[in-house]
Structures are given as structure tokens and as C-alpha cells.
Amino acid sequence: MTRRIIVIGAGPAGTLLSCYLARRGFQVDVYERRPDPRLLDEDESRSINLGLSARGIKALDDLGLMETLRPLVVPMRGRAIHLPGGALPFQPYGAHEGEILHSVLRRDLITTLVDHAEAQPGVRFHFGHRLVELDREAAAVRLVTGEDEEVTAAGDAVIGADGVFSRVRAHMQRGLRADFHQEFLEWGYKELTIPAADDGSPRTRLEALHVWPGEDALIVAHPNRDNSLTGTLFLPFERFDEITDPERFLAERFPDTRELMLYLAKEFAEHPVGHLVSVRTSVWHHRDRVALIGDACHAVYPFYGQGMNSALEDCTVLDRCLGDHPDDLGAAFAAYQRLRKPHTDVLDELSKQNFVELRDRLRSPLHLARKKVDLL
Ligand code: FAD
Incomplete structure (x- = not known):
């Protein structure tokens, strides 16, 4: 009999997992609280861009998805470091030729994965459905739609791919002996655009990850296909409220942002400040009924670009693990946690260390003398 898996959350983890589960012959129902990203216009679905590295590419490649995505990504061949005096040194990535990162819009990635998953037999997406309750023994969920209707569903197992503030995790671990450690960084972030020039060309080197290092403010920018770049300004939380003249503030610390970030004052006023959260937890599953994946079980700060x-x-x-334990979901979930958790714990540490490297050490002569930047 075909087994049915309920996936909560259609982010990178939930959408890719649905493709893998379909290949193994499961019937898959994905419930996502947000609307279908394919039906939103550009403004409604303003999308962040993310750095895709070898690990993510391999996971996409195993299903032949990287070929579909390739026209939608911009390669980042190294790190361009913006120094106060105007110098812009470039450090190529990787010990091996061709080792690079790719910048991809979250919307493009998700849309590609949803299209692929939906084309497989047995996969259905239910957008605008928010999980409100999980019965972990029955693998049953209660959801509420955008029209406030209640929907229930049950399967052989529920997978929580619902991100750092996972409801599935909270319901799964309630009353059990579970470790949970959540940290908020004392810095937040805001997105700021570097638009393309009037003739459509990029205003700065396109195929690079741009970094403006600084002890009390840090900017990282990824390129987009339209020759713009999306910058992320990281600052201590209280500084966001104190800054009354963002153009002056940034021009003093990072002089070249004046000619690059044309909508700075407007975007600084309008864009929300995001939180940066890390999560470590255990256990990642409840018997053969519930399991967690992605940020729901291991969220990291974004400074290594590996979340x-x-x-x-x-x-x-x-x-x-599902292949190794074809008839035992509980054994597969346990093996998955055993194999993955040591790696994601290390990544948590590295991501915290890289915050200090980008912020405090990148401007040092020792770091600037590096010929290559190692990738994870
Ligand atoms: P999410 O992306 O959070 O997706 C969870 C999904 O679940 C969402 O669609 C959400 O709407 C849905 N959901 C939540 N609650 C419910 C509910 N109750 N019911 C139904 N659906 C629900 N990572 C990189 O690898 N490279 C980068 O360059 C990078 N840059 C980053 C920059 C910033 C500023 C930040 C904050 C993060 C960055 N990350 C990066 C991390 C990356 O965004 C996350 O690790 C990744 O999105 C995790 O994917 P996920 O599918 O586990 O969770």
C-alpha cells in the first residue's frame, strides 16, 4: 500500500524533500502557510537571494534539478572586499579551479522545486494552509486556511520543514525529554539594493560576493540576474533606531555605498529589521511518526551562507536512510539524526566564528594577503 507523508512548510527543505519522497514512491501532501509563489507578482513576492554551494548543488543534482536552475543563478567566483580607502581586493574561492558559489533568488529556487515536485505522481501542494496542531502519535495535523477554514489531514508520518520557529517541533517535543537551545544574535539585518546602472550594466563587479567589513556595521551583497545586487546590512539592533541619517552613517563607514546604493534612505526607512536566530535541538524525531528537517532542527546564523x-x-x-530502512520509518528517522546532527552542530559553531571573521578580521593585512578563500 502506498504510504503517505505530510510535509509542513514549502521552503527549500520541504520542497526538495517532496521531490525525493516522490521518487521513493510516497504519496506526499505539502502544506504551506504562504500563498503559491508562482501566483504572486514581482512586488508581492519580493525575494531574498541566497548563496548556493557545493552541498546544496549536489542535493539538487541528484534529482537533475541543477540543470533547470542553472539559467537562474549568478556565479560568485570569489569575495570582493570593499575597503574604506576605495580599494576593492578580490579573493577567488576554493582550492580547486571552478569551485564557486551561486546566487539564486529564493523565489526562483522554490518555484523550480514546486514545479518539479508537482509533475511527479502523488505530490500535492496546499498553499495558504497554516499548521496549528499536531497529534504526534497519530501523525495527524490540523490546519487553518487563509479563509479561516479548518482542515485536518493524517498520514503515515509528518515531516516538519517549517523553519526556525517550527510549530511541528514545538508540538512534537511537548512534554518529552527534549533539548532545545535557541540564541538570538544581538545584531539584526536590513536589505538594501544596489540597482543596475541606467544602461543596464552592473555598478560593481557582478560575479562576486561583496563584503564591506566593519566592527560596528557589516554589509554582504549577492548579485542578481538583472545586474543589480541585494545587500544585507548587519548592525547591532539598537543602532537601527539610533540612525537618523542612514546615507551619512554609511558614507562615513563605507564611502562607496553612496554611489552604489541609490535608494538607501527610502529602503532604510521602509524595510523591516530581521532577526538572526540559531537553534540546536534534540530529538529530531518522534518514533516513526514525526521528523524534523532544515532550520526546524538546526538553524544557523547566515555568515557562512550554509543554512x-x-x-x-x-x-x-x-x-x-529511507533507502537503507525501506520498511521502518522510525529506524530511518533515527539514522538520519545520527548521521546529520554532528555536522550541523559543527556548522553552528563555524557560522558563529565567521561572523567575527567577516566583522573584525577581514580588513587585517593577514586576511587581505590570502590568495584563496576556502569553501565548506
Ligand atoms: P524556511 O526557509 O524557513 O521555510 C519554512 C517554510 O515553512 C516557510 O515557507 C514558511 O512559510 C513555512 N511555515 C512556517 N510555519 C508554518 C506553519 N505553521 N504551517 C505551514 N507552513 C509553515 N542559507 C544559505 O545556504 N545561503 C545563504 O546565502 C543564506 N543567506 C541567508 C541570509 C539571511 C539574512 C538569512 C536570515 C538566512 C540566510 N540563509 C542562507 C539561511 C536560509 O535562509 C535558511 O537556512 C533556509 O531558508 C532554511 O530552509 P527551510 O526550508 O528549513 O526553512
């Missing part, structure tokens, strides 16, 4: 990549990598490991 999504490791969420994608989870899918390949869980898929392998």
Missing part, C-alpha cells in the same frame, strides 16, 4: 545548503543536504541524507 539553506545544509537544509538541502538533509534531504539527501534522509532519502538515503
